[in-house]
Amino acid sequence: MAAPALLLMVAVTVVPVLRTAALSLENYSLSAPGERAFAGLDNYGRILTSDTWWQDLAATVVLTVTSVGLEFVLGFALAMAMHKMLWGRQFLRTIVLVPYAVLTVVSAFAFRFAFQPSVGFVGGDFNWLGETWSAYSVIVLTEVWKTTPFMALMLLAGLVTVPGEVYEAAKVDGAGAWQRFWRVTVPCVRPAIVVALLFRTLDAFRVFDTVYIQTQGAVGTETLSFLSYRFLIRDLEVGLGSAVSVLLFVCVAMIAAGFVRAFRGES
Amino acid sequence: MKKLLRLAVAALAALPLAACASESEGPVALTWWQGPNADTPTQAAVAACNREGKYTIKVETLPEGSDKQREQLVRRLSAKDRAVNLITLDVVWTAEFAEAGWILPLPESTTRTVSEGTLGGAMKSATWKGKVYAAPLLSGSQLLWYRKSRAQQAGIDPAKGELTWEQLLTAAGSLPDGERGVATPGNRYEGYTVFINALVASAGGQIVDPDGNPGLDTDAGRAAATVISSLASGPSALKGMSTLDEETMRAAFENGEASFMTNWGYVYAAAADRARKEPGFKKVFDDYGWARYPRVVQGSPSAPPLGGSNLAVGAGTPEDQRQSAFAALACLTSTQSQKTFMLQSGIPAARSSVYDDPEVRAKFPFADVMRDSIAEAAPRPMARKYNALSTAIQTAFHPPASVTAGTAAKANAAVSEAVKQ
Numbered sequence: 182m183a184a185p186a187l188l189l190m191v192a193v194t195v196v197p198v199l200r201t202a203a204l205s206l207e208n209y210s211l212s213a214p215g216e217r218a219f220a221g222l223d224n225y226g227r228i229l230t231s232d233t234w235w236q237d238l239a240a241t242v243v244l245t246v247t248s249v250g251l252e253f254v255l256g257f258a259l260a261m262a263m264h265k266m267l268w269g270r271q272f273l274r275t276i277v278l279v280p281y282a283v284l285t286v287v288s289a290f291a292f293r294f295a296f297q298p299s300v301g302f303v304g305g306d307f308n309w310l311g312e313t314w315s316a317y318s319v320i321v322l323t324e325v326w327k328t329t330p331f332m333a334l335m336l337l338a339g340l341v342t343v344p345g346e347v348y349e350a351a352k353v354d355g356a357g358a359w360q361r362f363w364r365v366t367v368p369c370v371r372p373a374i375v376v377a378l379l380f381r382t383l384d385a386f387r388v389f390d391t392v393y394i395q396t397q398g399a400v401g402t403e404t405l406s407f408l409s410y411r412f413l414i415r416d417l418e419v420g421l422g423s424a425v426s427v428l429l430f431v432c433v434a435m436i437a438a439g440f441v442r443a444f445r446g447e448s
Numbered sequence: 449m450k451k452l453l454r455l456a457v458a459a460l461a462a463l464p465l466a467a468c469a470s471e472s473e474g475p476v477a478l479t480w481w482q483g484p485n486a487d488t489p490t491q492a493a494v495a496a497c498n499r500e501g502k503y504t505i506k507v508e509t510l511p512e513g514s515d516k517q518r519e520q521l522v523r524r525l526s527a528k529d530r531a532v533n534l535i536t537l538d539v540v541w542t543a544e545f546a547e548a549g550w551i552l553p554l555p556e557s558t559t560r561t562v563s564e565g566t567l568g569g570a571m572k573s574a575t576w577k578g579k580v581y582a583a584p585l586l587s588g589s590q591l592l593w594y595r596k597s598r599a600q601q602a603g604i605d606p607a608k609g610e611l612t613w614e615q616l617l618t619a620a621g622s623l624p625d626g627e628r629g630v631a632t633p634g635n636r637y638e639g640y641t642v643f644i645n646a647l648v649a650s651a652g653g654q655i656v657d658p659d660g661n662p663g664l665d666t667d668a669g670r671a672a673a674t675v676i677s678s679l680a681s682g683p684s685a686l687k688g689m690s691t692l693d694e695e696t697m698r699a700a701f702e703n704g705e706a707s708f709m710t711n712w713g714y715v716y717a718a719a720a721d722r723a724r725k726e727p728g729f730k731k732v733f734d735d736y737g738w739a740r741y742p743r744v745v746q747g748s749p750s751a752p753p754l755g756g757s758n759l760a761v762g763a764g765t766p767e768d769q770r771q772s773a774f775a776a777l778a779c780l781t782s783t784q785s786q787k788t789f790m791l792q793s794g795i796p797a798a799r800s801s802v803y804d805d806p807e808v809r810a811k812f813p814f815a816d817v818m819r820d821s822i823a824e825a826a827p828r829p830m831a832r833k834y835n836a837l838s839t840a841i842q843t844a845f846h847p848p849a850s851v852t853a854g855t856a857a858k859a860n861a862a863v864s865e866a867v868k869q
Binding site: 312411 | 518526
């Protein structure tokens with residue numbers, strides 16, 4: 182019975198992944214189809230010895246860590262608020278979700294226009310997207326604004342599974358609010374935390390749209406996804422671009438494995 | 449369900465038949481792929497050429513911005529799309545498209561027709577390895593635009609066309625605060641490569657030579673870097689210089705923050721339009737002055753940037769349609785059609801005789817300067833890996849405030865890496 186579903190999975194995920202891996206071993210440029218040749222690991226060697234790869238990796242890591250970190254703190258606070266609220270819970274959940282319903286491209290444009298010097302509503306003459314630190318701030322802000330709701334929702338799902346009796350027992354034992362948070366809430370929602378952080382980290386690590394629209398990778402904001410786009414779509418270097426995609430895939434797999442491991446070790 | 453299936457099969461079977469039928473009858477159907485900014489003149493030219501009855505040209509619109517247009521075209525061309533017949537090419541794509549076999553070289557008779565009276569710079573941009581691959585349609589070069597009253601106040605006369613960047617920056621710096629700006633491209637985009645290339649060429653150098661060797665770690669490369677650094681660190685640097693493009697430069701020049709700018713000819717038509725709608729702007733518009741692009745080296749004429757677009761025939765065009773495609777290409781780039789384009793879009797023509805037309809001269813008082821500028825312009829490097837090369841240059845020189853004379857050597861290494869790729 183699962184055969185059709187399996188076949189579909191193979192067709193849409195396994196085949197393209199294997200094809201990308203195969204292409205990454207070729208010296209193949211769309212603009213010079215005649216010079217196509219097998220290149221072994223040359224593409225990987227060229228990428229891993231270039232400054233661009235390491236700069237872009239650093240940029241990706243910085244963007245991922247800062248945005249996921251902020252989203253986690255804000256998301257947790259929002260989840261707690263939604264959980265503890267006695268009235269208007271539905272209403273709050275709805276409005277909190279609004280940013281998540283906005284397309285990334287649209288929110289990226291909205292923030293770009295907001296930070297435009299002199300015409301944007303942020304105001305002032307400062308060219309936010311023209312300097313490295315400020316461009317990072319705008320990108321992170323866009324990401325945080327857009328995906329904090331997702332984080333909050335995931336954490337809220339964890340919070341509602343904590344039985345009320347546990348809190349009562351803790352209260353009876355004389356635990357204060359702070360202690361209850363650290364000793365009861367956090368351990369109980371740990372699985373939800375790990376899943377939320379894992380999803381968001383994998384997502385944030387592949388960030389593309391916000392960077393594409395706001396800076397086009399200028400002032401040191403080029404991420405790994407953007408690099409693979411640049412090689413594949415702009416420079417038409419199919420081999421080199423596929424190798425970047427494979428390396429990106431390896432990074433993502435490593436992040437996922439790390440999270441799974443941390444989760445196992447703790448539980 | 450069965451009925452539906454039968455219907456679907458019948459429809460599928462009928463498809464190839466229908467396709468055949470439409471090809472064999474009537475005039476040949478050709479599709480012209482172009483950017484979104486030339487609607488009205490395009491319609492006029494297409495209607496005029498269709499009137500001959502040998503072919504019908506249908507227009508497909510590509511996205512805004514040359515990078516995005518190239519991305520779309522390249523995907524179709526590398527898949528040998530039969531419906532990409534006429535293509536509006538950015539002048540820098542010729543080498544890449546020709547080398548990849550995506551566009552067809554023009555037959556000799558068409559070459560003769562399209563090169564007749566076409567300005568030197570424009571013709572160079574349509575040629576690759578000795579063969580002509582496209583017909584120049586629109587051209588254009590950047591001029592130095594300035595406010596006449598302010599130039600006078602600063603004690604210079606740009607109209608002679610002998611000004612150097614150094615003289616320009618010194619003079620602009622002497623103007624009062626808020627009027628000192630000199631607007632040049634500074635964003636990390638193709639226009640920044642245009643700027644850097646013009647500076648290097650004006651200093652007598654070449655970003656890459658025809659054999660693909662980079663030429664930035666030279667006196668010319670260092671001279672270009674010095675111009676950018678003295679501009680970016682001096683009093684004439686505009687706020688937000690690192691994101692300036694054609695439109696933001698035009699805005700800064702129109703609102704007076706910048707008293708000088710290097711920009712294409714369309715800024716004049718845009719200002720004329722604004723002066724018509726806003727009586728208050730008329731005074732500013734009357735103050736517009738124009739001159740040849742500034743020099744880098746005193747005593748040696750500048751090599752202004754060259755822009756524009758050429759028309760080529762896609763290699764996926766079926767054999768039996770190619771002759772019609774070349775005929776359409778010659779018709780669309782005729783002197784008459786170029787004049788229509790120039791009058792309606794404000795973008796300069798590629799043929800010299802268009803500039804002698806009284807109607808054109810009335811609308812473009814800078815016609816003579818523009819014609820000379822196009823004739824002596826320096827095209828951007830011709831290279832198959834042009835895109836990677838251009839990105840490498842932009843990245844090395846960006847942001848403008850970080851540029852020092854040493855940037856030239858850094859860019860040289862980046863270009864050499866990009867060309868090798």
